Amino acid sequence: MTERQQLLGILGLIYLSECIRWVRRGGVVFNRAPDLRVWRKSPFLNNPRGDIHVGWPLPPFGEFVVARGLPFSLDSDGLVTATTANLHPDGPAPQPIQHLTWEECARITVDGERLLRDHKVFWLADTAAEAARLGSLLRTAAALPAPQREAWLETTTKGLFDVPTIRARWESSQAALKPLRFVGSALWTLMFLLLPLAVWQWGWTPPLWIGIPALFLGSFWIARRLHQLHAQWFPEARDDRFRLVLLAALSPVTAIRSAEVLMRPRLEEFHPAAVAMALLPRDRADTFCAQLWRELRHPRLPLPVSTDVGNRRLGRWHDRLLGALREAAIANGSDPDRWEAPPGKTDSAHARFCPRCHSQSTAAASLCSECGGIPLKEWPTETTNSAASSAAAASASLPDPPRPSASSPPSP
Ligand SMILES: [Zn+2]
Incomplete structure (x- = not known):
């Protein structure tokens, strides 16, 4: 391998490392790579604290947005x-x-x-x-x-479920980031296509005399714009802004990915179901929201807290979230009752299903081990094999799983 190929390879590796994103658990990733897809868990690497995702590396680059709602x-x-x-x-x-x-x-x-x-x-x-x-x-x-x-x-x-605000913020952010993406794409083309070609043609000196100043000029412009948008969108995160702007100004490889870095926390405060309703096509959003709805309706056991106070706070927040998600879904043209319809049977021997994860089992099982022991439900007899049967009929077979208590708080 020649010296030029080695240098290009090292630059490429540094650039790829800039495409890697660490996401702490609980963040749902909307990644356009190149199609917009939603990830609750990374398909690559993860550990008990978080997951490693990869942003789309080629111009005009994708979007990488993390939604997590409120963790409390x-x-x-x-x-x-x-x-x-x-x-x-x-x-x-x-x-x-x-x-x-x-x-x-x-x-x-x-x-x-x-x-x-x-x-x-x-x-x-x-x-x-x-x-x-x-x-x-x-x-x-x-x-x-x-x-x-x-x-x-x-x-x-x-x-948390304000779908019109999410759509408006998404569109205004995309418009604001367009020049940043354009300059980022130009830097990428210069760094990985034009400069290597020029070095191959004319040797090191002439291309680098023009290329290096051009790269840093572009990086400074991106850093300046990054500073403006970051101050406007995240006014309180001053230390973070200083770090990001400094890195973008000093490293063209980092500057290229600035639009993605800025966009990442832009919709973080919204519930992932609402972000899905705003960004994904209706059928894909519906499938994703149905899953989140069932998981909210039937929380995994055991519950994360066991104290009376914690249980009450958990329960009342749980009810508020369900109510707000139902309201947003109806406003968006979806029917949350349909999200609880029993799944179609995958085997005629199956007699029960889990209302949370939809796993199926024979009559011998009564609890779902995957979901920590949620009681399984039986298919309503009149709608066996039908995925469109009503949720109300499904809930008549076995008792509801234990759920957090939502009794009123003590009077002050
Ligand atoms: Zn289950």
């Missing part, structure tokens, strides 16, 4: 740092579960990706932008007078 269960008297939803199929990243009152939330501060309370780590977020947003949200709730908190909870839950 909120209630009128406080929160618990867990939910009944398992957005990652293997469960959330291991973090100590904490119960806080709103008074305690007033002391929350942010340091990079960490939320701190009394200088101790209280929650580790996926990105600095997420940590800044969560910190701001919790401090806002803590500052509210108690009687206003119920209305705030209502607005916050509905905001």
